[in-house]
Amino acid sequence: MTLTRYIVPKSLNEAMDLLFHNQASAVVLAGGQTLVQEIKKGIINPKVLIDIQNLEELKYIQQVDNELIIGAGVTHSEIANSLLIKEVFPSLSKAAKLIADTQIRNKATMGGTLAYGDSFGDYWGLLYATDASIKVKTLSGERIVPVTQWLSGRYKVYLNLSELVTGVKIPIPSTSTFHKVPLFHVENMNFTIIENSANETKIAICGINDKPLLITLFGNEVSLYETFTEKIESFRNNNENLKSEEYDYRFHLAKVVCFQMLKGEDPFE
Ligand SMILES: Cc1cc2nc3c(=O)[nH]c(=O)nc-3n(C[C@H](O)[C@H](O)[C@H](O)COP(=O)(O)OP(=O)(O)OC[C@H]3O[C@@H](n4cnc5c(N)ncnc54)[C@H](O)[C@@H]3O)c2cc1C
Incomplete structure (x- = not known):
């Protein structure tokens, strides 16, 4: 398929209409940062480009x-x-x-x-x-x-x-912390901790699975880390594809960074 039409709809309804009438051959362009690369590399070959980046x-x-x-x-x-x-x-x-x-x-x-x-x-x-x-x-x-x-x-x-x-x-959470760990030549990791109430802490880790790993903990500061370690190790033990050396490193990093974050400390200071 060759790209033959570039359309800039004036409203969301018009964009929806265009999508509906060109379903199999159209794609939506937003910031274009990944889409344009995919088109250039031939990964996708749309016929119609619907540019929504200026829709107020x-x-x-x-x-x-x-x-x-x-x-x-x-x-x-x-x-x-x-x-x-x-x-x-x-x-x-x-x-x-x-x-x-x-x-x-x-x-x-x-x-x-x-x-x-x-x-x-x-x-x-x-x-x-x-x-x-x-x-x-x-x-x-x-x-x-x-x-x-x-x-x-x-x-x-x-x-x-x-x-x-x-x-x-x-x-909107009551408190939150976020840290990103850039890794050379391999995918980055990032860590989020959210507290919604005095007794509930949610930890989300990106970069060790195809979806963020979400761990919810209840309890006080001392037992939190032990429970976190048990849960993250049990997750790994149940996933054969996470047993390589690269994952040894990623899981170790997750434990170290989250330990500091749970203590309220900046792991990178
Ligand atoms: C070099 C590079 C480095 C990056 N680094 C990071 C990073 O460090 N961290 C990070 O989080 N992200 C990173 N990204 C990803 C980036 O943040 C965006 O997620 C990505 O570019 C897609 O956003 P876009 O607006 O450019 O979408 P586009 O490239 O325009 O579109 C991407 C896809 O989404 C579809 N689409 C877009 N908008 C809509 C919509 N409203 N409804 C339905 N479909 C839609 C398009 O049709 C297309 O399939 C990086 C991207 C690049 C190219």
Whole structure:
């Protein structure tokens, strides 16, 4: 198939209409940071490109009650610089700031990230640990999909050809910490810890499985780490594909970093 049409819809409804009428041959262009590479390399060969990057309807950051709602068209730079996000969910600003480089952050979007579904990316642990939900526009209305159902594996998301991601709803946690560990020549890892109540701690680790590993702990500080170690070791023992030397390193790193984070310390200081 050769790319023959590039269309810039003026509204979300027009974009939906275009998708519906060109389903098998069309793709949506958001920030274009991964899509354009895939087209250049021939990994995908769309006939129609529907450019949604300037749709104002997808560019919003709002707080509604205890939820942060971010439109699909918001870029990583806008997330990193949003005063609202800095105030209510600083770990999300930190994660956005650590993505790739300025050029990519200025173009790549929340919607593109959710649709692309690279579960080793920097938002997924935060989305898992907060029980976020993805907003999807369908032909008949809207679907709200819990993030754990959205992602079924790396690059595998619950999105049909005629649907558009419109945003994400994130319950605002009472406290959160996020750390990214850049690794040379291999995939990075990132770690999120969320506390929702005095007794519940959620730890999400990206970079050891095709979906973020989510561990929920109840209890006091001393027993937390022991329970965490037991759970992470049991997860590894039950997954034959995680037994190589590279995973020895990744699991060791996870234990060391999370131990420091659970103590409230910065593992890199
Ligand atoms: C060199 C490089 C380094 C990167 N480093 C990091 C990193 O360190 N951390 C990290 O988290 N991420 C990283 N990313 C990924 C990046 O953050 C984005 O997730 C990615 O570029 C997709 O976002 P986009 O807006 O560019 O989407 P596009 O490239 O435009 O689209 C990606 C896919 O999603 C589809 N799509 C886009 N928007 C929608 C929508 N609203 N509804 C339905 N489908 C849609 C497109 O059709 C396409 O299939 C990197 C990407 C690159 C190219």
